[in-house]
Amino acid sequence: MQRTANHADSLKSEEFVAPKGNELTVGVDLGGTKIQAAVVDRAGGVLATHRTETDVQGGPSKAVDDIARCVHACAPDLSGIGAVGVGVAGQVDAATGTVRSAPNLGWRDFPLADRLEAALGIPVVVENDVRAITWGVWRHGAGRDIDDLIVLFVGTGVGGGIVSGGQLLTGDRGVAGELGHATLVADGRLCTCGRRGCVEAYTGGWAIAARAREAIEADPDAGQGILDAAGKGDVTAVVVSQAAADGDRLAAKLLEETGRYLGAAVVGLVHALNPRRIVLGGGVVDGNPFLVDAVASAVKADAIPIFADRLDVTGSQLGSQAGVIGSASLARRRLEEGSREGG
Amino acid sequence: MQRTANHADSLKSEEFVAPKGNELTVGVDLGGTKIQAAVVDRAGGVLATHRTETDVQGGPSKAVDDIARCVHACAPDLSGIGAVGVGVAGQVDAATGTVRSAPNLGWRDFPLADRLEAALGIPVVVENDVRAITWGVWRHGAGRDIDDLIVLFVGTGVGGGIVSGGQLLTGDRGVAGELGHATLVADGRLCTCGRRGCVEAYTGGWAIAARAREAIEADPDAGQGILDAAGKGDVTAVVVSQAAADGDRLAAKLLEETGRYLGAAVVGLVHALNPRRIVLGGGVVDGNPFLVDAVASAVKADAIPIFADRLDVTGSQLGSQAGVIGSASLARRRLEEGSREGG
Numbered sequence: 186m187q188r189t190a191n192h193a194d195s196l197k198s199e200e201f202v203a204p205k206g207n208e209l210t211v212g213v214d215l216g217g218t219k220i221q222a223a224v225v226d227r228a229g230g231v232l233a234t235h236r237t238e239t240d241v242q243g244g245p246s247k248a249v250d251d252i253a254r255c256v257h258a259c260a261p262d263l264s265g266i267g268a269v270g271v272g273v274a275g276q277v278d279a280a281t282g283t284v285r286s287a288p289n290l291g292w293r294d295f296p297l298a299d300r301l302e303a304a305l306g307i308p309v310v311v312e313n314d315v316r317a318i319t320w321g322v323w324r325h326g327a328g329r330d331i332d333d334l335i336v337l338f339v340g341t342g343v344g345g346g347i348v349s350g351g352q353l354l355t356g357d358r359g360v361a362g363e364l365g366h367a368t369l370v371a372d373g374r375l376c377t378c379g380r381r382g383c384v385e386a387y388t389g390g391w392a393i394a395a396r397a398r399e400a401i402e403a404d405p406d407a408g409q410g411i412l413d414a415a416g417k418g419d420v421t422a423v424v425v426s427q428a429a430a431d432g433d434r435l436a437a438k439l440l441e442e443t444g445r446y447l448g449a450a451v452v453g454l455v456h457a458l459n460p461r462r463i464v465l466g467g468g469v470v471d472g473n474p475f476l477v478d479a480v481a482s483a484v485k486a487d488a489i490p491i492f493a494d495r496l497d498v499t500g501s502q503l504g505s506q507a508g509v510i511g512s513a514s515l516a517r518r519r520l521e522e523g524s525r526e527g528g
Numbered sequence: 529m530q531r532t533a534n535h536a537d538s539l540k541s542e543e544f545v546a547p548k549g550n551e552l553t554v555g556v557d558l559g560g561t562k563i564q565a566a567v568v569d570r571a572g573g574v575l576a577t578h579r580t581e582t583d584v585q586g587g588p589s590k591a592v593d594d595i596a597r598c599v600h601a602c603a604p605d606l607s608g609i610g611a612v613g614v615g616v617a618g619q620v621d622a623a624t625g626t627v628r629s630a631p632n633l634g635w636r637d638f639p640l641a642d643r644l645e646a647a648l649g650i651p652v653v654v655e656n657d658v659r660a661i662t663w664g665v666w667r668h669g670a671g672r673d674i675d676d677l678i679v680l681f682v683g684t685g686v687g688g689g690i691v692s693g694g695q696l697l698t699g700d701r702g703v704a705g706e707l708g709h710a711t712l713v714a715d716g717r718l719c720t721c722g723r724r725g726c727v728e729a730y731t732g733g734w735a736i737a738a739r740a741r742e743a744i745e746a747d748p749d750a751g752q753g754i755l756d757a758a759g760k761g762d763v764t765a766v767v768v769s770q771a772a773a774d775g776d777r778l779a780a781k782l783l784e785e786t787g788r789y790l791g792a793a794v795v796g797l798v799h800a801l802n803p804r805r806i807v808l809g810g811g812v813v814d815g816n817p818f819l820v821d822a823v824a825s826a827v828k829a830d831a832i833p834i835f836a837d838r839l840d841v842t843g844s845q846l847g848s849q850a851g852v853i854g855s856a857s858l859a860r861r862r863l864e865e866g867s868r869e870g871g
Binding site: 276285286332333350352356362364367368372379380382445446458459487491496 | 619628629674675676688690692693695697698699700701702703704705706707708709710711712713714715716721722723725726730788789792793795796797799800801802803804830831832833834835837838839
């Protein structure tokens with residue numbers, strides 16, 4: 186694809202111009218609070234990055250403009266960029282690049298890939314954010330040497346991705362990997378999806394906050410430390426982590442319970458899928474790194490031996506760049522395989 | 529492979545002699561109570577079958593003899609048989625044909641494929657029984673037109689198999705699909721695997737019996753109908769089904785709960801794997817066919833719409849022959865692909 190670049194842009198983007206015209210891809214992480222874009226090389230290295238706030242009120246058309254601006258800001262000359270990948274928190278039809286449902290953004294059935302291709306003039310792939318991360322972890326992160334991998338990202342919500350037998354599983358509609366809505370407690374706590382007992386309803390950031398508020402209401406004296414940590418703000422998962430770090434017992438108990446819930450969820454997934462490695466990430470895990478060990482201990486203690494023997498549990502090794510690296514590596518796959526399809 | 533067949537055997541087996549020498553395969557279903565073998569054609573049709581009781585006390589060597597006798601009884605002339613497939617309830621290393629652990633048989637680390645090949649002189653593949661059934665369902669049963677399939681067999685125990693993106697998932701050690709030990713209730717009922725809260729600990733035949741006994745103890749009056757149905761025998765899942773069929777309210781309630789537990793388990797699996805179809809089978813489902821509808825209703829009511837929209841829930845269409853047809857179709861794959869591997 187040839188484009189006319191003006192001289193200033195050519196200068197600014199000099200470092201990104203690749204010999205074959207598609208050595209680099211751009212990854213975009215589209216969330217409910219921010220849009221981040223990054224130029225990523227073949228090895229998963231981030232060369233430039235740009236971020237902006239998400240204007241949820243502006244709707245999907247405004248988001249397309251903002252994403253395009255974000256892409257141009259970190260890659261002024263697109264002639265060195267082969268494709269753009271976008272990860273979105275929600276259900277995505279990867280074959281068409283349509284966002285089926287993104288509750289944080291308030292979107293339904295929006296053809297994001299088509300609109301963004303029209304705006305940028307280069308190929309665009311769209312995937313669920315954690316499926317994109319899973320691809321990035323498999324290509325460039327903690328899963329790069331293995332073919333059977335489960336990625337579980339625990340942030341405000343909980344998302345996942347599954348690589349089995351060297352394939353990123355997509356399922357019938359391209360939405361496989363919603364591990365946050367696997368069953369943890371039949372008829373248990375109400376989830377944002379409307380169902381009861383999902384993994385997310387116990388371990389997601391919003392659920393940790395809800396469990397904390399309930400515990401404080403049940404025992405205000407025990408809850409004072411968390412309330413102090415919150416100050417004038419709300420009780421959130423971040424506040425609970427801070428209180429625990431400051432030695433608060435209720436907060437520590439809530440996080441220990443979170444570890445046991447995550448462990449039980451992971452053991453169930455291990456029995457279903459027999460992975461070689463579990464990769465954990467997301468804000469809740471990054472803020473409470475002991476959760477990785479808690480899950481590893483649960484697997485060793487509770488999983489059937491042949492499933493546990495050589496399984497390991499680790500962080501993603503991609504840090505806060507996991508989203509953009511994952512999306513960029515999906516765009517790379519598009520170039521290599523010539524298909525938008527996630528599977 | 530050439531063999532000298534005596535005249536009598538040639539006559540008896542005339543109907544099985546295939547033009548190319550491997551048109552037929554034999555499937556064996558090896559369980560804790562019976563060994564069943566069947567000659568199966570390319571279309572999944574059963575041409576002959578033979579069964580014998582399992583001599584658990586005799587150990588694995590006796591079982592090899594009994595399986596070989598069973599195979600010869602239904603296929604007297606093996607020259608028309610390309611390979612034998614064996615399905616075993618337990619963890620199997622399909623790549624080597626070693627039974628890692630089969631609690632019903634009391635086996636650990638037994639090289640069944642090697643021993644049976646030595647006894648029969650033709651290739652043998654060994655797989656977990658429900659993984660073999662899954663392959664059979666995919667090739668010849670309710671899953672034959674689709675590429676994303678979950679098979680869940682609920683008998684005394686609960687087993688499963690997953691086809692995703694046109695691949696039978698095996699996982700890292702060849703034991704993926706232990707859906708009976710997916711998590712249903714974190715910290716819930718104790719399972720035979722030693723862990724708490726597995727799907728099997730609520731829905732397996734032994735668990736239905738245990739739940740019935742607890743309910744009878746808690747309310748002996750309400751439990752009288754089930755005790756009457758049991759007569760002088762034990763309270764089993766079959767007894768509960770009989771009592772429910774005779775109008776007993778406690779039995780009906782226990783089975784209705786079983787349906788809700790199965791539904792919650794399946795909805796979780798649906799979110800993790802996004803299958804096109806769920807295929808249910810096994811003694812508990814065959815004895816209580818309304819469970820198929822109960823699970824279908826749970827999926828429609830509780831699964832996220834894009835996961836539920838075109839998902840269906842059905843029986844296996846292979847009836848009581850599911851085990852032997854599945855094992856025989858795995859043997860067929862061995863012939864076609866030249867590998868023992870299950871994946």
